[in-house]
Amino acid sequence: MISQSVLVPVGDEVLAADVEVPVSARSVVLFAHGSGSSRRSPRNRMVAGHLRVAGLATVLMDLLTEREEREDEWSPEYRFDIPLLGDRLVAVIDWLEDHPGTRGFPVALFGASTGAAAALVAAAQRPDRVIAVVSRGGRPDLAGEALERVRAPVLLVVGGRDREVLRLNEEAARRLRVPHMLRVVPGATHLFEEPGALEQVAAAAGAWCEQRLTALATPGTDA
Template sequence: MMFPINRSHVSIPCDDVAISGMLCQPEGAIGVVVCINGSTASRIKPPSDYVGGVLHMARLATLWLDAAGLDDCRHGRAENPAFPPVRRLQASFDWLRRNAATDDLPLALLASGHLAAAALRLASAGTGDISAMVLRSARLQLPEPGLANITAPTLLIAGGLDDGSVGATRGAFAALRCKKRFEVVPGATHAFEEPGSLEVVARLARGWFLQHTRFVLA
């Protein structure tokens, strides 16, 4: 079932930057998924994003963040939760809690590529108010600190042909002590561009969020 969707560009101040984002909120939304994509171009995902569309049909709002406003990972500054991009991701969660349209909705997190490390570090700090988390094509440098401290149910997804992600994701999965699941999509590469592979990712993410996030159905 399709729900009317309110789309708005947002600007979230943190440090010396303004993090650009797009909030897509279906009518009667039951939660918000914060989305950060570090696996392709570091721009906001378009409204026609396939995974976002699947989430919207499940009455899950999305806040896509422009990775350019978060991305200090490549410069080695994300080891400590006090530094970006972890702090800037936290600022985005804080903004959702202050925003009248989202302040009472459960928050979840969808991250990919090298920004998955920021997601893990925010979750391990216990300050992100994360109800559930999905990480796709994660680029991690093991050992990742604090994995055993994460309590949010976590789904890890890797493409079967993505050698740069499968091994590290398997190692992270072993270190997690929360409710967890590891899915390898056969025949998929890092970007999940193969026919049918992105559909699998969208279905897995939707199911995980609906099952493990504290949504209240109206």
């Protein structure tokens, strides 16, 4: 098991990330947190733990520098800058290709809230590297025209009581040109704080990634 905290160069900045690679890992899931959050998000860490048990490597990273996080507390300049966040995810995807523990691994992206939009933007820019995208309570609508350019299958997971976000996900799903699924967790609100709700997200994400890996290993299968 590889477990390390690293600093990833991204343009002129350096971002902190936690990399964990089980011995049997065959792919890596890169997490993109939502607005006002960080790599320490307890919800993303819980999901990441479930994915590692399933044999997937995980990378939880900060999308903003410490300076940007401080500025964002009083002026949300960065958290909604989807092109910036997407470009940073692309830089980390490229970095993972050179990292000894993840070199050659196909990449899945897991985005929460605004991080889902950034994940879709990054997937559109790296179609040969990204095999799947999972959105948890996400805002895929903020990905704009990148939605039509995504080539990886997309899983949208939304709480049944998160009605406005559910509506936005339904609209975004109609714009996707790849295999996709909208999974509604009954009774769950935006943060999936209800008992068992986040476990359903983790199980759905793990199954989605495993399906993509199986499709890659089976010639002629529609991924």
